[in-house]
Amino acid sequence: xxxxxxxxxxxxxxxxxxxxxxxxxxxxxxxxxxxxxxxxxxxxxxxxxxxxxxxxxxxxxxxxxxxxxxxxxxxxxxxxxxxxxxxxxxxxxxxxxxxxxxxxxxxxxxxxxxxxxxxxxxxxxxxxxxxxxxxxxxxxxxxxxxxxxxxxxxxxxxxxxxxxxxxxxxxxxxxxxxxxxxxxxxxxxxxxxxxxxxxxxxxxxxxxxxxxxxxxxxxxxxxxxxxxxxxxxxxxxxxxxxxxxxxxxxxxxxxxxxxxxxxxxxxxxxxxxxxxxxxxxxxxxxxxxxxxxxxxxxxxxxxxxxxxxxxxxxxxxxxxxxxxxxxxxxxxxxxxxxxxxxxxxxxxxxxxxxxxxxxxxxxxxxxxxxxxxxxxxxxxxxxxxxxxxxxxxxxxxxxxxxxxxxxxxxxxxxxxxxxxxxxxxxxxxxxxxxxxxxxxxxxxxxxxxxxxxxxxxxxxxxxxxxxxxxxxxxxxxxxxxxxxxxxxxxxxxxxxxxxxxxxxxxxxxxxxxxxxxxxxxxxxxxxxxxxxxxxxxxxxxxxxxxxxxxxxxxxxxxxxxxxxxxxxxxxxxxxxxxxxxxxxxxxxxxxxxxxxxxxxxxxxxxxxxxxxxxxxxxxxxxxxxxxxxxxxxxxxxxxxxxxxxxxxxxxxx
Amino acid sequence: xxxxxxxxxxxxxxxxxxxxxxxxxxxxxxxxxxxxxxxxxxxxxxxxxxxxxxxxxxxxxxxxxxxxxxxxxxxxxxxxxxxxxxxxxxxxxxxxxxxxxxxxxxxxxxxxxxxxxxxxxxxxxxxxxxxxxxxxxxxxxxxxxxxxxxxxxxxxxxxxxxxxxxxx
Numbered sequence: 074x075x076x077x078x079x080x081x082x083x084x085x086x087x088x089x090x091x092x093x094x095x096x097x098x099x100x101x102x103x104x105x106x107x108x109x110x111x112x113x114x115x116x117x118x119x120x121x122x123x124x125x126x127x128x129x130x131x132x133x134x135x136x137x138x139x140x141x142x143x144x145x146x147x148x149x150x151x152x153x154x155x156x157x158x159x160x161x162x163x164x165x166x167x168x169x170x171x172x173x174x175x176x177x178x179x180x181x182x183x184x185x186x187x188x189x190x191x192x193x194x195x196x197x198x199x200x201x202x203x204x205x206x207x208x209x210x211x212x213x214x215x216x217x218x219x220x221x222x223x224x225x226x227x228x229x230x231x232x233x234x235x236x237x238x239x240x241x242x243x244x245x246x247x248x249x250x251x252x253x254x255x256x257x258x259x260x261x262x263x264x265x266x267x268x269x270x271x272x273x274x275x276x277x278x279x280x281x282x283x284x285x286x287x288x289x290x291x292x293x294x295x296x297x298x299x300x301x302x303x304x305x306x307x308x309x310x311x312x313x314x315x316x317x318x319x320x321x322x323x324x325x326x327x328x329x330x331x332x333x334x335x336x337x338x339x340x341x342x343x344x345x346x347x348x349x350x351x352x353x354x355x356x357x358x359x360x361x362x363x364x365x366x367x368x369x370x371x372x373x374x375x376x377x378x379x380x381x382x383x384x385x386x387x388x389x390x391x392x393x394x395x396x397x398x399x400x401x402x403x404x405x406x407x408x409x410x411x412x413x414x415x416x417x418x419x420x421x422x423x424x425x426x427x428x429x430x431x432x433x434x435x436x437x438x439x440x441x442x443x444x445x446x447x448x449x450x451x452x453x454x455x456x457x458x459x460x461x462x463x464x465x466x467x468x469x470x471x472x473x474x475x476x477x478x479x480x481x482x483x484x485x486x487x488x489x490x491x492x493x494x495x496x497x498x499x500x501x502x503x504x505x506x507x508x509x510x511x512x513x514x515x516x517x518x519x520x521x522x523x524x525x526x527x528x529x530x531x532x533x534x535x536x537x538x539x540x541x542x543x544x545x546x547x548x549x550x551x552x553x554x555x556x557x558x559x560x561x562x563x564x565x566x567x568x569x570x571x572x573x574x575x576x577x578x579x580x581x582x583x584x585x586x587x588x589x590x591x592x593x594x595x596x597x598x599x600x601x602x603x604x605x606x607x608x609x610x611x612x613x614x615x616x617x618x619x620x621x622x623x624x625x626x627x628x629x630x631x632x633x634x635x636x637x638x639x640x641x642x643x644x645x646x647x648x649x650x651x652x653x654x655x656x657x658x659x660x661x662x663x664x665x666x667x668x669x670x671x672x673x674x675x676x677x678x679x680x681x682x683x684x685x686x687x688x689x690x691x692x693x694x695x696x697x698x699x700x701x702x703x704x705x706x707x708x709x710x711x712x713x714x715x716x717x718x719x720x721x722x723x724x725x726x
Numbered sequence: 727x728x729x730x731x732x733x734x735x736x737x738x739x740x741x742x743x744x745x746x747x748x749x750x751x752x753x754x755x756x757x758x759x760x761x762x763x764x765x766x767x768x769x770x771x772x773x774x775x776x777x778x779x780x781x782x783x784x785x786x787x788x789x790x791x792x793x794x795x796x797x798x799x800x801x802x803x804x805x806x807x808x809x810x811x812x813x814x815x816x817x818x819x820x821x822x823x824x825x826x827x828x829x830x831x832x833x834x835x836x837x838x839x840x841x842x843x844x845x846x847x848x849x850x851x852x853x854x855x856x857x858x859x860x861x862x863x864x865x866x867x868x869x870x871x872x873x874x875x876x877x878x879x880x881x882x883x884x885x886x887x888x889x890x891x892x893x894x
Contacts, residue, residue: 145756146746146851174742181757220770227769233758256772282831284749284757294750301743301853368854369772370741375853377739381772393772 075100078288079141079622080108084116085184085206087199089272090131090191092208099185103624105714107631108185109140110168110585111638113156116188118641118718121158124648124725128160128167128264129246129271131192137179137237138186141622143588144177144285144372146297148304150589151372152176153260161248161264161431161486162531163507163655164646169251169265170535170585172371173258178235181281193273198238200230202280211275216241218424219253222276230278238276239266240426241474246270247484249431253423256393257369257379261428263508263530288623296620300613301375304593310602312544317376320597321368323357324378325397328597330356332397335543335562336517336671336678339510340405341460342437343503343661346514346678347671351410355400360412369393376593388413392420395429401512402433407440407466414463421467425474430533431486432473434509436466438487441501447494454478500660505532506651515658516667516678518542518562523689524574527656527703529642535591537578544601552604553577562674565685567692575696579635586638587618637713640705643697644718647704648725656690656703657683728803730862731839731846733776737856740765740774747851751842753832760832762839763848763857764825776857778848779826779839781805787818787827787838795836804841812836 075082077100084097099112106112113136117123126132139153153176159167179187182201196211214222219240226236236254243250243266250266251259260266287293305321307314319327329352332338336347353359364384370377384390388411395416403409403418422429436458442448443458450457454472456465472480482490488507491499503510508531515522520542521534528536541549541560550560553576556569564570577595584591593599600610611628619626657663658681667678694701698709704726710719742758742765749760758764763778785805788796795811796818798804807818807827812835818827819836827838839846849859875882882889 144746146743146750148743151741181759223769232766255769282757282759284753284755284760284832286755287750290750290754294747297747297750298851301851305853367736367772368739369774370739372742373746374739374741375743377741377854391771 076286078286079145079618081180081183081185081283081285083184084186084188085182085201086188086190087206088191089189089193089197089274092193092197094206103141103622105634105637107140107586107634109138109143109588110154110156110170110582111634112186112586113138113154114638114641114645116186117156118645118721120188120190123158123165123645126158128158128165128268131272132190133158133268135189135265135268135272136186137189139176139179140185140586140588141618144180145287145621146294147373147589147617147621148297148301149371149374149376149593150177151374152584152588152590153179154585155252155260155265157265157268159263159265159530160246160267161262161508164529164531164651165649166530166642166646167263167265167268168530169260169262170591171252171254171258171260172374172590173235173254174372175235175237175254175279176588177372178279178281180285181283182279183281183283187277189269189272189274191272196273196275198226198274198276198278200278200280203282214275215244219426220256220424223255226276226278230280234278234280236276236278239269239274240424242426242484243267243270244275245474245476245484247427247473247476248486248489249428250426251428253426256381256423258371259423259428262430262533264428266426287621289620293617293620296613296617300617303609304599305375309600309606312546312598312602313600313606316598319357320376320378320592323361324380324394326355326360326395326400327357328397329401332512334672335674336667336669336676337514337521337543338401338405339503339512339514340669341408342406342441342501343514343667344441345669346517346667347669349405351404354410354412355404355415360395360400360416363412364416371590374590374593378592382416384413384416386413388417390417390420392416392423394423395419398511399429399433402430402437403466405512406433406437408460409463409466410461411463414467418463418466418470421470425470427470427474430511431509432470434503435473435483435487435490436469438491438502438509442494442498445501447498452479502659503532503661504659506530506655508532513538514667514678516662516681517674519565519686519689520559520570520573522658522662522681522686523570523693524577526658527574527690527693529646532659535581535596537574537581538596539573539577540596540598540601542573544598546601548604549601549607552607565682565689567689570689571693571696574693578639579632582635582638583614583631586634587614633713637715639697640710640713640715641718643699643703644705644710644715644722648722651703653690653701653703658686728861728863729844729859730781730865731778731841731849732858732860732865734856734858735773735775737854738765738774738776739854739856740767741853743851743853744776744848744857747847751847752837760830762826762828762837776848777824777826779805780824781839781841786821790817790821792817799840802841802844805838806840807836807838809833809835
C-alpha cells in the first residue's frame, strides 16, 4: 500500500458471524469515489445483493465511511456516514450522517471505512485499537442506555476512546432506532440502530493513535485558518453572518423563526404551518436562556451548534442538543409548548437510542388519529393521545424502546402503523417512501417538495433541500440553477426547479463524502450571500481536499463524483422496486391546503398542483438521465463510469 | 516568564481544533495522539477542559529527566524537550501532575508543549477564545474577581439590571 495522505489507506471489515476481521486496500478508490458516502455506495452495491437482502439479514452490511478531510484541522470535520439496507424505508436505502468524534476516531485507528456484516450468536461489542481487533461479550451492557454504556466503556477501555453504540431501541429492533455517540450526536434516520441490534452488536470502541497525514501541511494550515475566519466573519454577508450568529449561540432551534417565514415550520402534524404563537418557548433563545449551560461542538467545528442543557423541577433532565428537528417534532407537531418537557423527551430519545424525528412523528400522527377518532385510548394502552399530552409521550417512550404493550406496534414507525390501521389512517402520515418528513412544510416551497418527494431515502431535508430557494437570493439562484425562478418559492418552473434540486443533491453529497458538515458547506445559509462567496466556498473544498490528500481534484471532478454517487443511490432503490409512483408527494400535499401565519408566501399554502409538479418531475428525470419511471438508463450509468452497475441493475428490473 | 496559557472550561465547546492545529504545526499531520494540548471530557455531563503543560517554575519533569533533555527556553519560559538527547524513558510523563509530557509513537520520544516560540498555535486556533495566552501578572486579578463574584453571587443576581455586561 502506497503512503496515503488525508485518507488512511485501509477499509476494515468486521464479520460478526465468525468474530473475525480483515482489511482491504482503499487507495485505488479515492479518485473515483472520494470517500465517506460515495465510497459507501460503491462498497454496498459491490458487496451486498441490494435487490434481495433485507434489513435484518446477516448479509446486510453497515458501512461506516469517513472521508479525506475527516479528523483534520479543516473546519467542521467531525463527521462520518453510514449506509445500509434500511428497515424503516420502503426504498430500503439506509443512510445517515453524524458529527461528534467517532468519524475522526475511525481514522486515528488507521481506517477510512469500517464494514460490519454477519450476525453474532450473542450480544457483543468490538474494540478497535489500531490493528488490534477484539470481539468481547456485551451481555452486561445489553439493555443499558446509551449514556451508561458509554461511561462504562470509557472507564473500561481508557481515557482516549470514542464510542459508537445502540440503546435498547436498537437492541429491540425498533425500526427507527439510531446509532449514538456522546450526548449530542446520532447516525439518526432510517433505522441503522436496529440493523446494528440485529447483528447483536452493542457498541464499537475506537482507540487509535495514528494521525491523519497531510500532503501539504503549510498550505493546508493556511487554508484552514482562513476558512475558519471566513466562517465566523459577519462581513461575509447578512445571510452568512446571521447563520453563524444564530447557529453558534442557539444551534438549529435558533433558526425556528427564520424557517417559519415562508410557512416552512409544520404545526399540529402538518395541519398548520409557519409562525406559532408558542415559538418563543421552543426557539433557541427560549431554551438556551432558561436551561443552557454551555456550548458544545463536534470535532473541529467553530460553530458549536449544540447546547448542554440542565433542567430542574417536574421535567428534571440533563443532556445535549436539541436540534430544531427535535424541538419542532415534539413541540410544534405535537403542540407541546413546555420547553422543559421537550428537553426531557430529547434526553430520553437519545438515551434509548431513537431517531427523535420519527419517534416524535409517531406521537404527532397518533394525536391526529386520536383527534379524528381513528384510534381511541385503548390503542395506546389507555393513554389518551390528545394534543399537547407531554406526560403521555414521556410515559410511552420507554414502552416503545422495550416493545412493551402498545410499544410493540409503535416501534414500527408511523407509516407502518398507518398501513396496519388502513387507508384513512395513512392519509395523515406525512411521509415519503415510508419515512416521515423532517420539520419542513413542503407545500411552502416547490423545490423542497421536489427534493423531499424524490429523495432516495425518504422525506427529509438533508438529501437536497435547496438553500438558494429559501434564502431567496436571485443572483445565487441563477448561479446554481441558471434561472431566477429557482429562487421563487412557489414557482413550478420545470428547468429552474430541476436544476436547483439536482445542484443541491449533488452538493450535499460532497460534505458527506469528505467527512465534513453539510450545514457549514451548503445546507445552512453560509456562503449564500453572493456568487463570489459561492466560488470561494468551492475553492476551499477543492483545494482543501487536494492539499490534504496530495491527489489533484478539480471542481469538475467533484461534480462528477457527486453525480456518480447519486446515480448509484438511485440504481440501488430502482433495483428494490422504486418507481415514479414512489416519487409522488404524499396524500396531504396532494389533497389539502395548509392554513398558517407567515409573512412570506400564500396563506393558506395551496395543495401541490400535480399537473405542474409532474412536469417538473419529467424534467428532473430527463436531467438525471433516467427513464420516465425514474430508473437510471444504461447510457447514463455508462457515461458516469458505472457500466458494471448497469449490468447488475438490469437483472433486477 | 511573563505569559502563560489559561483555559476557560465554560467557553470550551470541546471541538478539539486546538489538538488538530497543534499536531499539524508540530508534525504536519492531524491527530490527538500527536497534540501537546488535549481536551479532557466528561461525556455524560457534556463538560470539556483543555489541558496542557503549565510550564512550572520548579519543574519536576526536569528534575526527573536523567539525561538533561528538558531545559527552559529563557525567552518564552517554555520547558523544552531536546529530542536529540531524550531517550524516551518516560520519567517526565510519570511525575507530571497534569499529564503534559506524552510519549510519541511517531518519533519514539517524549513530547510536550513548547509554547510555539511564544505564539501558541492552540490559542490562535481556538474558535471560542477558551484558550488564552495572558500576562501572568493579570491572572490573579481576574481570578480575584471571579472568586469574589462567587461570594456575592446572590447579590449580583439581585442587582443584575444595574450591572449590565460591558463590552471591552
